[in-house]
Amino acid sequence: MRVISEKITAVRYKGFILLEQHNKTWLVRPERSPMHLLPFRTPICSLLEVKKILDLKLSQKEENIQAA
Template sequence: MGALTNPSPTSQRWIVRYRGFVLIPQKDLSWMVRPERSPMKLLPFRAPASSVEDVKALIDWRLGQNAD
């Protein structure tokens, strides 16, 4: 499961950690997806505006594509 983390008490920006990735919401409602650490399984990418569950499904799909 992912976890919500608030980077600072005064910040209103939340991030989600999921399967070794950090999902960062953007102002245009899209998501920046970055690996938490190296070695990277996937390069950072931007996901279109969607729910966090959709972004998690996209990560799962991309990880499945790299497993082949």
């Protein structure tokens, strides 16, 4: 039996934790409650692309708040 030890990348960014998954996708979760944005997964991409996706979602959320 082999034990496979893999390094998990975790990055804090703008109040969120970005966790790289084994299949090279990313899980994005808020650091704290209340959650202004629900946790989500990204397609296979780089850390820079994950940050861009999160920034886009945050800007869309801000636009929705201002429109209300």
